[in-house]
Amino acid sequence: MASVRVRFSPSPTGLLHVGSARTALFNFLYARHTGGAFLLRIEDTDVARSTQAAIDQALDVLTWLGLAFDGEPVLQSSNIERHRDAASQLVAAGHAYECYCTKDELDARNAEATAGGRPPGYDGKCRDLDEATRAARRDEGRSAAIRFRTPLDGESRFVDVVRGPVVVPWATISDFVIMRAGGAPVFYLANAVDDIDMAITHVIRGEDLLDSTHRVLAIRRALGPYDDPAYVHCPLIIGPGGHKLSKRHGAVSVEDYRGAGYLPATLVNYLALLGWSPGDDRQVMTIDELVGAFDIVDVNHAGAAFDAQKLEWMNGEHIRALRLDALIAAVEPFARARYGAAIDATPNADATLATAIALAQQRATTLVQIAEQCRFLFTSDADFEIAPESWERLVGTAQVGGLLDAVIDHCK
């Protein structure tokens, strides 16, 4: 039995969404759990929307989360020749054809169809053009896109690992573009070809791609006698109202939470529990524990609402589980950003600071809170000092938050 090979394939068009992060996490956990490979492929075929900054950001976030991938990241755009060859192969075999319809024409016909109560989708105008007609179209100055020829009847079928058989009538899937007029491959084609080339065995992704699987699989099957990879479609992460998670609900990118003082261990832990459960009562888990308990067949079916309150509670748990030097190092960027303070991450280097942070650790839920509670130690105008012994004495009689506030008040 071939070893597991999975990939995370983000499209670099913006900040990495928590939903994407969870997809990356599930792939990572499955690979590590099975001893397989976790690969990274940047799906940048949409040149207009992809940016280098987004690629760098995605890499940075994965590193921060601790989701180390195997090998070098693959840039989908670098495989463009392979995609073109595949498209040619499909055309030669009759699985695909040249389409000379323009974007405007397609939009107009789709609008017409929708208005007439008919489903949108390609109407097959160029499906059976003869060479003379194609030549005539080219003479008009038109360039061809390439469309995949889908069956007119019968049904497309594949078996999702957690959902079971998914069957859809071919009649509801119209011929779709696999190569743009400019010669750029479209997602369906690039995805199918790259998964073949990378020998991906399990495709773990969001449920929003469930329907596209029929298309990708059709291309893959038309390209050759390749075994289908196993497909796992994870439920989507939804907003508090049960609707799509959007900016309207607050933070949606991993970067947002990172900046708000959340630990990577928290995000990893929380995201893992959204759409998956270890099957027992465990809530607070380390990434290693998650790796040990994770199995793809335990992924849930229903969408999961993102609960910021539970995330905050969990962050407090992880903060408390942190060793002091690690916590100080984690707080440092926040203290510096807010108060320009540079902290020596060695506890002994500044016993007062270490004591203060240790106290704040007992009840804080974010790193930002800790930085704020200890701000009197960071700000330059705090022209007083508290001996470590004083802190220790106070710990026994006073509660942390209040103590710090009292000191801050005294400072004013």
Add this chain to the structure above:
RNA sequence: GCCCCCAUCGUCUAGUGGCCUAGGACGCCGCCCUUUCAAGGCGGUAACGGGGAUUCGAACUCCCCUGGGGGCACCA
């Protein structure tokens, strides 16, 4: 409009025919701790969407309805 997926406390979930008068966690409420508290301790509130069917017996199986989500691009 058409296609697909889904459905247990407010939220994340456990539960795969009897162990369920449905368990855990977050939140919420109360009490305790406490010169404040985002922490901690104890207790409490709260759910199987509706209707059929199968069965001696359904949260768990099947069907319908309702509800929610996703998709139908020369985006991914």
